[in-house]
Amino acid sequence: MAVIRDKMPAFQLFQPASTEEALGVLDQYGADAWVLAGGLDTWDWLKDRVKKPAAVVDLGGVSELSEIRSLGGGLEIGAMATLRDVIRHPEVAEQFSMLADAASQAASPQIQNQGTLGGNVGQDTRCWYYRDGWSCYRAGGNICYADTPTAMNREHAILGASRCVAVNPSDTAPVLVALDAEMVVRNSTGERVIPAQDFFIGPAVDIMRMTALQPGDILTSIRIPWTFANTRFYFEKARDRAVWDFPLANVASAAKISNGVVEDIRIVANGVAPYPVRFLAAEDAVRGRQVGPAVAMEAGDIAINGVRPLRHNAYKVTLLRNLVKRSVEGAEA
Amino acid sequence: MELFQWGTNPWGQETLIRVSWDLLYLFFWAGIAFIVFHVVYAAVWLPKLARANGGQEGAAAADVPETIERHTLWARIFHWVMAAAMLVLLVTGFFPIIGIQFAWVTIHWIAGVVLTISILYHIVHATFYLDFWSIWILPDDMDEAVQRVKRQMGQEAGEIHKHGKYPLDHKLYHTAVMLAGLAVIGTGLVMMFRIENVLVPRNAYLLSEATWGLMYALHGLGAVLFVMLTLTHIYFAIRPDKFWLTKSMLFGSVDRDQYLAHHDPKRWDVSKESTSKG
Numbered sequence: 141m142a143v144i145r146d147k148m149p150a151f152q153l154f155q156p157a158s159t160e161e162a163l164g165v166l167d168q169y170g171a172d173a174w175v176l177a178g179g180l181d182t183w184d185w186l187k188d189r190v191k192k193p194a195a196v197v198d199l200g201g202v203s204e205l206s207e208i209r210s211l212g213g214g215l216e217i218g219a220m221a222t223l224r225d226v227i228r229h230p231e232v233a234e235q236f237s238m239l240a241d242a243a244s245q246a247a248s249p250q251i252q253n254q255g256t257l258g259g260n261v262g263q264d265t266r267c268w269y270y271r272d273g274w275s276c277y278r279a280g281g282n283i284c285y286a287d288t289p290t291a292m293n294r295e296h297a298i299l300g301a302s303r304c305v306a307v308n309p310s311d312t313a314p315v316l317v318a319l320d321a322e323m324v325v326r327n328s329t330g331e332r333v334i335p336a337q338d339f340f341i342g343p344a345v346d347i348m349r350m351t352a353l354q355p356g357d358i359l360t361s362i363r364i365p366w367t368f369a370n371t372r373f374y375f376e377k378a379r380d381r382a383v384w385d386f387p388l389a390n391v392a393s394a395a396k397i398s399n400g401v402v403e404d405i406r407i408v409a410n411g412v413a414p415y416p417v418r419f420l421a422a423e424d425a426v427r428g429r430q431v432g433p434a435v436a437m438e439a440g441d442i443a444i445n446g447v448r449p450l451r452h453n454a455y456k457v458t459l460l461r462n463l464v465k466r467s468v469e470g471a472e473a
Numbered sequence: 474m475e476l477f478q479w480g481t482n483p484w485g486q487e488t489l490i491r492v493s494w495d496l497l498y499l500f501f502w503a504g505i506a507f508i509v510f511h512v513v514y515a516a517v518w519l520p521k522l523a524r525a526n527g528g529q530e531g532a533a534a535a536d537v538p539e540t541i542e543r544h545t546l547w548a549r550i551f552h553w554v555m556a557a558a559m560l561v562l563l564v565t566g567f568f569p570i571i572g573i574q575f576a577w578v579t580i581h582w583i584a585g586v587v588l589t590i591s592i593l594y595h596i597v598h599a600t601f602y603l604d605f606w607s608i609w610i611l612p613d614d615m616d617e618a619v620q621r622v623k624r625q626m627g628q629e630a631g632e633i634h635k636h637g638k639y640p641l642d643h644k645l646y647h648t649a650v651m652l653a654g655l656a657v658i659g660t661g662l663v664m665m666f667r668i669e670n671v672l673v674p675r676n677a678y679l680l681s682e683a684t685w686g687l688m689y690a691l692h693g694l695g696a697v698l699f700v701m702l703t704l705t706h707i708y709f710a711i712r713p714d715k716f717w718l719t720k721s722m723l724f725g726s727v728d729r730d731q732y733l734a735h736h737d738p739k740r741w742d743v744s745k746e747s748t749s750k751g
Contacts, residue, residue: 274481283667284677287675288678302668303668341574345576
């Protein structure tokens with residue numbers, strides 16, 4: 141079992157001033173390098189001595205990664221912009237208030253000052269079996285300790301599991317998927333743009349990673365198109381305590397509604413699966429119909445098709461159904 | 474290089490997880506090294522050796538038909554189904570390890586079930602409908618093996634006779650495939666209890682942690698062995714001097730000349746009077 145210690149394992153600390161410089165270091169160290177953003181996930185891993193990178197690349201000095209700016213097609217938010225930057229940015233508040241809302245519900249105000257948007261979407265799962273350093277699937281082993289009859293799995297997945305049942309804990313990730321955002325990733329060979337929906341990957345594809353980021357990659361920015369700007373948003377986070385807590389489940393929806401009829405909608409939940417889950421069938425059921433309790437209930441029922449609760453998290457089924465229902469009905473529900 | 478991968482369980486005990494994936498690269502490069510060696514050997518050394526003798530004379534040869542069925546239609550279907558399943562298993566099992574990520578688990582277990590069914594079919598088919606002993610290493614083969622080794626070493630080996638339906642190298646390959654196959658299929662079926670599938674309910678507690686580790690290790694060991702076996706098999710299948718065998722696995726038969734050049738009619742009787750068995 142991992143024990144928090146006073147001293148972290150030794151590593152080379154790099155504090156580059158530019159993205160290129162950072163990429164050079166990452167290229168040099170490959171899988172032995174660790175990208176440090178706000179540090180809120182990182183220091184736990186290092187102090188627990190579960191992760192022992194040879195090099196830590198601190199992006200805190202790369203100012204170009206903190207910018208928030210309007211582009212022709214949307215808003216670009218640097219991955220190193222803090223959650224507080226996102227919350228306070230006028231254009232975010234005006235056009236994508238749901239993102240500011242989700243960021244303001246992440247952790248605590250202190251953490252929002254330090255934590256970054258890139259770190260929030262790229263953070264690792266909170267499964268304690270995994271974080272304690274045991275040899276589970278996600279750590280390269282051959283078992284999921286959370287998916288056994290006596291496991292403590294109240295916070296774990298009811299959807300999308302494949303051997304590993306850990307969930308993605310991000311509050312901003314489902315919002316970005318709902319807003320059809322794109323993740324800009326750079327490495328030493330170039331840049332690639334990944335739709336947010338594909339950026340988060342489940343254990344069926346790669347059991348040891350939660351995102352498409354590979355060694356050597358840096359998430360440089362997140363682009364949110366104007367497609368759903370200033371439409372009807374809904375974000376709700378269910379958690380055990382009102383502040384400084386990860387979601388048991390959260391839901392984000394962005395809907396274009398005209399005369400009470402849903403023209404387009406994207407519904408995404410997190411905390412219920414290893415990745416933010418988009419409910420395509422529920423969206424199809426709602427699209428083109430008048431918003432109302434019956435339609436919303438139908439969407440909720442569709443969303444829970446195929447769930448597989450574990451011993452202690454069956455409550456998430458009802459929770460998810462109601463969150464999706466409310467996300468369709470909207471804030472006035 | 475490590476042979477096994479170990480982990481720590483919640484009780485602080487060291488547990489076996491699987492074979493080290495270093496072995497994947499080891500067996501891959503061992504397969505490549507064997508192929509390179511054989512290419513050189515076949516080009517430089519093999520022509521200097523005397524060919525096997527015997528078998529063309531005698532009454533048996535006179536009765537050999539123009540076309541000889543070497544593999545029945547069902548035997549060929551089995552072979553290609555097994556080959557396809559094996560390739561799918563190797564791709565789905567190892568591509569994620571070398572960095573090509575995709576949702577492989579479902580494809581992998583389905584291919585494993587197909588392989589298992591095809592092997593079960595093969596066991597029944599070969600036992601009751603084919604010449605069962607033709608593929609097994611028998612005392613005669615051991616004598617031949619000793620002769621061949623002596624000949625390779627430049628010693629007096631006496632007259633080496635042509636083989637029956639299957640030469641010694643085929644029999645050795647079949648034995649290796651059988652052992653590796655039993656290891657991956659036996660452990661793979663048990664490992665079905667660890668994943669979501671429609672055939673068996675999940676039960677991670679079916680075995681102790683140590684026994685699960687052994688299952689994964691055996692599965693991995695058989696699988697990495699198959700990397701080498703598959704590489705070498707494909708190599709021999711596309712070698713020009715062996716292509717007549719590959720063709721027979723596609724179309725079922727060899728012609729009279731090929732038969733007489735490689736087989737001893739006394740050890741593989743295909744005379745018109747004999748049965749079509751085998």
